[in-house]
Amino acid sequence: MMTQAASQDQSVIMRTEGVGKTFGRFVALKDITAEFRHGAITSIIGPNGAGKSTYFNLLSGAFAPSTGKVLFEGRDVTGLAQHKFAHLGIAKSFQITNVFPLLTTHENIRVSLQALVSRFDIFRPRTRLHELDDEAEALLERVGLAGHRHRLAGSLAHGEQRALEVGMALASHPRLLLLDEPTAGMSPEETRTMMDLIVRLAQERTVILVEHKMKLVMGISDRLLVLHHGELLAEGTPDDIRRNDTVKRVYLGQREH
Amino acid sequence: MATDLAFEANRQPSPMLEWATRHRVALASLFLLVFPLVMPFKALAVMILIYGLYALGFNLLFGYLGLLSFGHSALFGAGAYLCGIAIVHFGWPWYLAIGLGLVAGMVVALVIGALAIRTRGIYFAMVTMALSQCVYYLFYQAVDLTGGENGLRGVNLKFVNIFGFQVDFLDPLSRYYIICSFVIAALWVLSRILASPFGAVIEAVRENEARARASGYDVMLVRLLTFVLSGAFCGLAGALLALHLSTVPIETMHYETSGLAVMMCLLGGMGTFFGPFIGAAVFLLLENLVSVWTSHWQLFVGLAFMVCVLFFPRGIWGTVMERMKA
Ligand SMILES: Nc1ncnc2c1ncn2[C@@H]1O[C@H](COP(=O)(O)OP(=O)(O)OP(=O)(O)O)[C@@H](O)[C@H]1O
Numbered sequence: 001m002m003t004q005a006a007s008q009d010q011s012v013i014m015r016t017e018g019v020g021k022t023f024g025r026f027v028a029l030k031d032i033t034a035e036f037r038h039g040a041i042t043s044i045i046g047p048n049g050a051g052k053s054t055y056f057n058l059l060s061g062a063f064a065p066s067t068g069k070v071l072f073e074g075r076d077v078t079g080l081a082q083h084k085f086a087h088l089g090i091a092k093s094f095q096i097t098n099v100f101p102l103l104t105t106h107e108n109i110r111v112s113l114q115a116l117v118s119r120f121d122i123f124r125p126r127t128r129l130h131e132l133d134d135e136a137e138a139l140l141e142r143v144g145l146a147g148h149r150h151r152l153a154g155s156l157a158h159g160e161q162r163a164l165e166v167g168m169a170l171a172s173h174p175r176l177l178l179l180d181e182p183t184a185g186m187s188p189e190e191t192r193t194m195m196d197l198i199v200r201l202a203q204e205r206t207v208i209l210v211e212h213k214m215k216l217v218m219g220i221s222d223r224l225l226v227l228h229h230g231e232l233l234a235e236g237t238p239d240d241i242r243r244n245d246t247v248k249r250v251y252l253g254q255r256e257h
Numbered sequence: 258m259a260t261d262l263a264f265e266a267n268r269q270p271s272p273m274l275e276w277a278t279r280h281r282v283a284l285a286s287l288f289l290l291v292f293p294l295v296m297p298f299k300a301l302a303v304m305i306l307i308y309g310l311y312a313l314g315f316n317l318l319f320g321y322l323g324l325l326s327f328g329h330s331a332l333f334g335a336g337a338y339l340c341g342i343a344i345v346h347f348g349w350p351w352y353l354a355i356g357l358g359l360v361a362g363m364v365v366a367l368v369i370g371a372l373a374i375r376t377r378g379i380y381f382a383m384v385t386m387a388l389s390q391c392v393y394y395l396f397y398q399a400v401d402l403t404g405g406e407n408g409l410r411g412v413n414l415k416f417v418n419i420f421g422f423q424v425d426f427l428d429p430l431s432r433y434y435i436i437c438s439f440v441i442a443a444l445w446v447l448s449r450i451l452a453s454p455f456g457a458v459i460e461a462v463r464e465n466e467a468r469a470r471a472s473g474y475d476v477m478l479v480r481l482l483t484f485v486l487s488g489a490f491c492g493l494a495g496a497l498l499a500l501h502l503s504t505v506p507i508e509t510m511h512y513e514t515s516g517l518a519v520m521m522c523l524l525g526g527m528g529t530f531f532g533p534f535i536g537a538a539v540f541l542l543l544e545n546l547v548s549v550w551t552s553h554w555q556l557f558v559g560l561a562f563m564v565c566v567l568f569f570p571r572g573i574w575g576t577v578m579e580r581m582k583a
C-alpha cells in the first residue's frame with residue numbers, strides 16, 4: 001500500500017479510473033477517468049442533469065461507483081463507507097443544505113469537530129472538551145457567522161446555512177474540500193461573499209467545486225471538467241474550455257431551450 | 258417548523274433554567290424522596306418509579322435519537338424475567354438478579370437492534386415489533402423457566418441486606434426507597450450520557466443523518482449503541498418490576514407494553530429529560546383514579562391522551578419547558 005502511494009504522482013490528490021454509475025437501467029455516469037491536482041481549484045461544470053452531483057457523490061463517498069475505481073492520495077477508496085472519508089481528510093457540503101436544524105450554530109460546528117476527537121465517549125461531560133469550543137468559535141468567524149453562535153441553525157437565512165455547512169466541512173481539517181453548488185439559491189451578494197470565501201480556503205487546501213453556472217467559476221478555477229449526459233465532454237484550463245467548440249455548443253444549446 | 262424555530266431562534270438559556278438543568282438529577286431526587294409521602298398509595302408510587310424509568314429508557318431512542326421502536330416490551334420483559342428467574346430458579350441474591358435483568362435488557366436490545374437498525378421510520382417500528390413478538394413467543398414457550406401463560410410466580414423477596422442492615426422489603430415505604438435509589442442512580446447515569454460527547458452525537462444523528470455521516474460518524478453504530486443503552490434502562494426497570502410485583506406476568510412482554518412506552522413519552526414530552534417520567538405518572542394516576550368509578554377507564558385515559566396530543570403536541574413537560582424558555 002505504502003509503496004503504491006509513494007510511486008503515485010504527488011501532484012495528484014484524487015483520481016477516478018473509468019468510474020460509472022447506473023440507477024436501475026438509467027446510466028447517469030459513463031466511464032470517467034480524470035485527475036485532480038493537489039492545491040488547485042477544479043470545477044466540475046455542465047448543464048442540469050449532466051451527472052455532476054452523481055460524480056461528486058462518487059468522489060465524496062456518498063455511494064460507490066457501479067464500475068471503476070476512486071483513488072485518494074494514491075489509495076483505493078472505492079466503496080469505502082461515507083463516514084470514513086471525513087477521517088481520511090475529505091470533507092464536503094451538499095447541494096441541498098444539510099445542517100442540524102435544532103442545534104445552535106456553535107453546536108453544529110462543535111459536533112463536527114468532535115468527530116475526530118471523541119465519538120463514543122458516553123460518560124465525560126462534553127463541556128470538558130474546551131479546545132473544541134474555541135475552535136468552533138474560530139471556525140464560525142472564518143465563515144462569517146461569528147455573531148450567531150446561539151442561534152438555531154434552522155432559523156438562519158439560506159445563505160448563512162450554506163456558510164455554516166462549509167464551516168462544518170472545514171471542521172475535519174480536510175486536505176480535500178468538495179462543494180456541490182455552494183452558491184445555489186443565493187443572492188448575488190451572498191454569492192460574491194461565498195466565492196471570496198472559497199478562494200481564501202483554497203489557499204490552504206485542494207478544492208473541487210460543482211457548479212452549473214459556468215461564468216461563476218471561470219475566474220477562480222485552475223482547471224475545469226465539463227460533463228454532459230453523464231460523459232466527460234472536455235477538460236482543461238479555463239481558456240481551453242472557453243475555446244472548446246463542443247462546450248460552446250452544449251451551453252448555447254442549453255440557452256435556446 | 259419555520260414558526261417553531263423563529264419562536265426559539267435564540268437559544269441563549271436563562272441562568273435560572275441553566276442552573277436547574279445542571280442540577281436536574283438532584284432536584285428530581287429531592288422530589289422523589291418526598292413523593293411517596295404525598296401519595297395515597299405507596300404501591301402506585303412504586304409503579305410510577307418503574308414505568309417512569311422504562312419510559313425514560315425508551316425516550317433515549319425515541320426522543321433523542323428519533324427512532325420509534327414498537328418492541329421495547331421485549332427489553333423490559335427480558336429484564337423482568339431474567340431477574341425473576343435468577344431468584345426463583347437459581348437463588349441468586351437480589352442485587353445480582355437486578356444486574357442480570359439490566360444485562361438481559363442490553364443483550365435483547367443488541368440482538369433486536371442489530372437486525373432492525375438498517376430500517377427507518379414505520380419499517381423500524383414494524384421490525385422491532387415483529388422481533389419483540391419472537392422474544393415474547395420464546396418466553397411463552399419456555400414454560401419450565403418462565404411459567405408460560407401463568408407468568409413467573411414466586412419472585413419473593415422479604416428482606417434485603419444493605420451494608421449489613423436488614424431492610425423489610427414488604428414494607429411499602431422502605432420498598433419505595435430501595436427502588437427509588439436505583440431509579441435515581443439511573444437518572445444520574447442518563448443525565449451524564451446526555452451531557453457527554455456521545456449525547457451530542459445522538460442528537461446530531463437525529464437532526465440529520467446524512468450530515469452526521471459526512472462529518473465522520475458511523476450512524477449505524479451510533480444507533481446500535483443507543484439502542485443497547487436504552488435496553489439497559491428498560492432492563493433495569495423490568496428487574497425492579499419483578500421484585501415489586503413478586504411475579505412477572507406474561508403481559509409484561511406483550512406489545513401493549515411497548516405501546517405504553519410510546520404513550521407515556523408523548524404524554525409527558527418526547528426528547529425532554531423528565532417528560533417520560535411525568536407521562537408515566539399522569540398515565541398511571543389517571544388509570545388508577547378513573548378505574549375506581551368506572552370500568553371504562555381506558556376510554557378516559559384515551560381521551561386525555563388525545564387532548565394532550567392535539568393541544569400540547571410537545572407533551573406536558575415539553576410545554577412547560579417551552580413556556581419557561583420564552
Ligand atoms: N438516485 C437516483 N436515482 C435515479 N436517477 C438519478 C438518481 N440520482 C440522479 N439521477 C439522475 O441522474 C442524472 C444526473 O443527475 P445529477 O444529480 O448527477 O445531475 P447534476 O448534474 O448534478 O444536475 P443539477 O445541476 O440539476 O444538480 C439525472 O438525470 C438524474 O435524474
Ligand SMILES: [Mg+2]
Binds near residue numbers: 052053054095
Ligand atoms: Mg447536482
